Amino acid sequence: MKPIFEEEKLFFEKKTGIKIPNNCWRNGTKIYLNSSNKELLIRFKIEDNIIKIVKNNIYKFEKNIVAVRDKKQVKVLHNYTLEEEISLNKNRLIFLENRSVSKSLKFIKKYRYHEKRLAHSGGKDSDVLFYIFVNKILPLLKNKDYKIDFNNTTNDTAQTYLHIKELPNDKLNIHNPQKGIIEWITEDKNYFLPCVTNRNCCSNYKEGRMKDYLDKDKKYLLILGMRRDESPDRSKYDYDLNKSMGEKNNVPENWKRFLPILEWTDIDIWLYILMNNIKVNHMYKLGYNRCGCLICPFQSDYIDLLTQYFYPFQWSRWMKIVEKNYEVCSVGSNLKWSLKEWLEGRWKQGKSQIYEITKLKMTKERIQKVMKLLGISEELAKKYFKKECFCCGKKLNPEEIGMSLKVAGQEKGFSNVADEDYLCKKCYCDKYNIDKKTFKNKVFKYRKDKCSLF
Numbered sequence: 001m002k003p004i005f006e007e008e009k010l011f012f013e014k015k016t017g018i019k020i021p022n023n024c025w026r027n028g029t030k031i032y033l034n035s036s037n038k039e040l041l042i043r044f045k046i047e048d049n050i051i052k053i054v055k056n057n058i059y060k061f062e063k064n065i066v067a068v069r070d071k072k073q074v075k076v077l078h079n080y081t082l083e084e085e086i087s088l089n090k091n092r093l094i095f096l097e098n099r100s101v102s103k104s105l106k107f108i109k110k111y112r113y114h115e116k117r118l119a120h121s122g123g124k125d126s127d128v129l130f131y132i133f134v135n136k137i138l139p140l141l142k143n144k145d146y147k148i149d150f151n152n153t154t155n156d157t158a159q160t161y162l163h164i165k166e167l168p169n170d171k172l173n174i175h176n177p178q179k180g181i182i183e184w185i186t187e188d189k190n191y192f193l194p195c196v197t198n199r200n201c202c203s204n205y206k207e208g209r210m211k212d213y214l215d216k217d218k219k220y221l222l223i224l225g226m227r228r229d230e231s232p233d234r235s236k237y238d239y240d241l242n243k244s245m246g247e248k249n250n251v252p253e254n255w256k257r258f259l260p261i262l263e264w265t266d267i268d269i270w271l272y273i274l275m276n277n278i279k280v281n282h283m284y285k286l287g288y289n290r291c292g293c294l295i296c297p298f299q300s301d302y303i304d305l306l307t308q309y310f311y312p313f314q315w316s317r318w319m320k321i322v323e324k325n326y327e328v329c330s331v332g333s334n335l336k337w338s339l340k341e342w343l344e345g346r347w348k349q350g351k352s353q354i355y356e357i358t359k360l361k362m363t364k365e366r367i368q369k370v371m372k373l374l375g376i377s378e379e380l381a382k383k384y385f386k387k388e389c390f391c392c393g394k395k396l397n398p399e400e401i402g403m404s405l406k407v408a409g410q411e412k413g414f415s416n417v418a419d420e421d422y423l424c425k426k427c428y429c430d431k432y433n434i435d436k437k438t439f440k441n442k443v444f445k446y447r448k449d450k451c452s453l454f
């Protein structure tokens with residue numbers, strides 16, 4: 001949930017032709033009137049690179065009065081200004097600030113001989129963390145030494161670098177990787193792109209970077225801006241991150257990690273920023289929810305539209321890479337997507353079209369699509385829907401179904417293939433005593449030989 005600032009408002013209105021009131025809030029593809037009462041104004045979706053309105057509850061509005069459709073009635077609501085929202089939440093914000101300060105002080109005092117290092121990503125959470133640390137915590141400490149660490153992903157925008165450069169120069173450490181992410185993908189990975197199920201760039205450019213520049217034998221107190229509200233995984237975190245990670249703790253024991261703003265929600269962060277006039281990365285004004293890697297498989301289609309509009313150079317450079325990846329990785333024959341579909345965002349999932357169709361309920365139309373894409377009979381096409389491994393019960397993907405059909409079909413004919421013939425990759429490898437790489441190579445060979453099961 002974030003406020004819609006002027007630049008994003010203009011972008012949305014230009015793209016949809018729909019006027020929206022000032023001071024609205026957006027959460028994903030939903031636009032709300034205020035942060036507090038969550039009155040839904042608009043729901044939209046992105047299709048074919050266009051914002052399509054699914055629901056528009058705005059009847060009319062003038063100044064701070066908004067009439068919204070509510071079933072068959074029209075109700076009139078007050079559109080709070082951001083100042084009004086701040087004042088409604090002021091007590092909570094002060095309570096949160098006090099709690100963050102007191103918990104941090106306790107932790108810092110406990111580890112007073114550890115070197116304090118504040119992580120800054122260029123995003124809003126880091127801004128709040130930095131603001132509280134410098135203005136509310138540091139004045140209460142005897143030892144005021146600290147350092148700021150910024151990990152350059154090389155996939156950040158000029159606005160992020162500018163914002164980072166505003167931090168105190170004598171404290172700031174910018175950590176650059178040896179190779180930029182674009183060169184890494186095009187040169188080292190031969191255009192094999194990251195996708196949501198294979199985010200190998202994260203381990204190189206984001207996670208675990210600290211280990212490259214911190215000394216494993218030194219004592220550090222790492223102050224981080226992670227929050228429970230960010231993800232289901234993080235919802236289980238505690239202020240003391242090492243403690244909440246338990247056995248999964250992946251840093252040396254002498255590196256202590258503390259999360260001062262753990263309990264803050266997105267709305268708290270925004271209202272606190274506005275209340276204290278904290279300067280944030282300009283990308284938020286444009287509509288971005290986060291300011292990390294600009295182009296990433298985890299970005300939503302809406303954010304990609306913003307990037308096409310506000311960062312056309314980076315976007316077209318990336319589209320050329322995706323186009324090359326389509327050719328080098330034979331996406332058309334392997335995953336059955338057209339170049340247009342791949343460029344329009346299928347690269348982010350990295351799954352085949354057969355997978356996307358067959359994970360859904362079997363319908364006549366979907367069976368026909370599979371028949372057409374693979375060039376197989378109706379009887380065979382039906383076998384690709386919702387199959388499970390006979391040994392372990394795992395849901396099978398189209399490659400595993402193809403392999404199972406290949407083996408059993410050759411042995412006893414396709415019409416005699418039974419439930420016990422379906423195996424997942426692991427169970428297939430165990431049964432035929434091969435490794436997963438050999439399995440992959442077999443699929444690759446069958447595809448090359450134009451076997452229609454793949």
Ligand code: SF4
Binds near residue numbers: 205292
């Ligand atoms: S592009 Fe996305 S997946 Fe890759 S490093 Fe950046 S955040 Fe991680």
Ligand SMILES: [Zn+2]
Binds near residue numbers: 425426
């Ligand atoms: Zn299995």
